Amino acid sequence: MKFSNKYIAPVVLLISAIVLIVLQWFSTGISGETDSVTHYQMARYAFKHPEYFLNHWGKPLFTILSSPLAQFGYTGAVAFNLICGLLSAWFAYLIAKRMDYRHAWVAIIFTLFTPLYLFIMFSSLTEILFSLVLISAIYLFISKRFIRAAIVISFIPFARTEGMMFIILFVPAFIWMKQYKSLPFLFTGFIVFSIVGWPFYHDLFWFFTQMPYGSSGSELYGSGSFWYYFRRLDGILYYPLLILSITGLIFILLNLKKGLKNLHDIKYVTLYFLIIPSIFGFILAQSFLWWQGMMGVLSSTRFIACVLPLSAIIALIGFEWVLEKVKVIRTIQLLSGIFILMLVIYQPFRHGMLPTRTAKNFAVMEELATWLINSPYSNRRVIYTDPMFPHYMNIDPFDQQKCFKIYNYQDTDPASLLKPGELLIWDTQFAGFEGRLPFDTLIKNKNLKLLKDFKPKEDFTVIGGEKYKVAVFIK
Numbered sequence: 001m002k003f004s005n006k007y008i009a010p011v012v013l014l015i016s017a018i019v020l021i022v023l024q025w026f027s028t029g030i031s032g033e034t035d036s037v038t039h040y041q042m043a044r045y046a047f048k049h050p051e052y053f054l055n056h057w058g059k060p061l062f063t064i065l066s067s068p069l070a071q072f073g074y075t076g077a078v079a080f081n082l083i084c085g086l087l088s089a090w091f092a093y094l095i096a097k098r099m100d101y102r103h104a105w106v107a108i109i110f111t112l113f114t115p116l117y118l119f120i121m122f123s124s125l126t127e128i129l130f131s132l133v134l135i136s137a138i139y140l141f142i143s144k145r146f147i148r149a150a151i152v153i154s155f156i157p158f159a160r161t162e163g164m165m166f167i168i169l170f171v172p173a174f175i176w177m178k179q180y181k182s183l184p185f186l187f188t189g190f191i192v193f194s195i196v197g198w199p200f201y202h203d204l205f206w207f208f209t210q211m212p213y214g215s216s217g218s219e220l221y222g223s224g225s226f227w228y229y230f231r232r233l234d235g236i237l238y239y240p241l242l243i244l245s246i247t248g249l250i251f252i253l254l255n256l257k258k259g260l261k262n263l264h265d266i267k268y269v270t271l272y273f274l275i276i277p278s279i280f281g282f283i284l285a286q287s288f289l290w291w292q293g294m295m296g297v298l299s300s301t302r303f304i305a306c307v308l309p310l311s312a313i314i315a316l317i318g319f320e321w322v323l324e325k326v327k328v329i330r331t332i333q334l335l336s337g338i339f340i341l342m343l344v345i346y347q348p349f350r351h352g353m354l355p356t357r358t359a360k361n362f363a364v365m366e367e368l369a370t371w372l373i374n375s376p377y378s379n380r381r382v383i384y385t386d387p388m389f390p391h392y393m394n395i396d397p398f399d400q401q402k403c404f405k406i407y408n409y410q411d412t413d414p415a416s417l418l419k420p421g422e423l424l425i426w427d428t429q430f431a432g433f434e435g436r437l438p439f440d441t442l443i444k445n446k447n448l449k450l451l452k453d454f455k456p457k458e459d460f461t462v463i464g465g466e467k468y469k470v471a472v473f474i475k
Helices: 008-026 034-045 050-054 060-070 074-098 106-112 115-121 127-142 146-154 161-176 180-201 215-221 230-254 256-261 266-292 301-325 330-349 360-373 388-393 428-434 439-444
Strands: 382-384 403-405 423-427 449-454 470-474
Touching: 008 074, 008 106, 034 060, 034 074, 034 388, 050 060, 050 180, 060 074, 060 127, 074 106, 074 115, 074 127, 074 266, 074 301, 106 115, 106 301, 106 330, 115 127, 115 230, 115 301, 115 330, 127 146, 127 161, 127 266, 127 301, 146 161, 146 180, 161 180, 161 266, 230 256, 230 266, 230 301, 230 330, 256 266, 266 301, 301 330, 360 388, 360 423, 360 449, 360 470, 382 388, 388 403, 423 428, 423 439, 439 470
Parallel strands: 382 403, 382 423
Antiparallel strands: 423 470, 449 470
């Protein structure tokens, strides 16, 4: 089963792109996490409020690169992630090709149809861009364009803060290859953004001093098992890719002695110094942060999407090994390859998550916005906590003449923030749990009046254990 046609990879990528476009065409709502809409809002309105181009939480690299497409609405923001995902898949193929795998084009399928990765591509979350920066830097490394690799990876912390660890991972790889002149270029991203951020922060070290992750987030989200992510690998990869990845790792271990003898070869340096450490180093780092409750990290499997294009390469190694074992009978080899690919492609569609539909909590906020737009209160200034509110109202969330976002109501009388006739939008998740404003305190507040509340058709609970609902109060 040897595919030597040079057009296979481009055709596979093109067909995959068509599939992604069709899925987006038939998507009728927003799914995923609210962070997705917040990142989109920052990118869309950054030209109007330039300070958001350098917002630390928003991730400056993501905001800057996604902002042009975000001007076309949330669909444009999703299109940006789809492009990043397709490019990541292409770089996975190019790396596999450099590593001389016969079916390198399969890495495209394994990347794009890793269930978690595919789901997150239909969002405006930052993990997909992060994965693109990482895998493109590794491709430049294996192509022996070391300075370019150093420059690209130097920008990764501005895609997601965890990127700092990957800059460190590149250091021993450069040293092993005796590319000492590449090391200073690892500071390129920090130098560029430090200078660009000076007019706004007046601090060259703003990346560190303005970091938004602290003890308050840790107290809010808590901590959990160190094994949280490892126990959920079947839900991240699903079993076909998980089995192939484990098979690939077993093959690498069985051939470890040979690999170590060939560490003069850039292929083995890339595998042992960058690909494997990137995957396991990232998962272990996220596991440790969640276990220790550090940096306000909330446990979320979506973070692992950052390294999934690399895990696709490991799965490809397993795929190659399986086909090698059955190569004696060519028909069986061909059928085995087709069966595995069909199984991998099928997995993301098993649970009906694609095309995307409006999430249950988003649907409630959408209902509230529809009611408010058609009510006598539509032009009132609003205080809110959930980013979905201004999204469904189609208003600029950073225009404080129209609305104002509150992050924490603790020890604050919410009525004191409002002028007579202004509104407060309460929700269970962001106002009740994260904002520490119980619904009962609003009901008992003599300066506030409940106009209307909204509940989902089927009850569900949020972090903290409370049933989800939203409500409109007026002063």
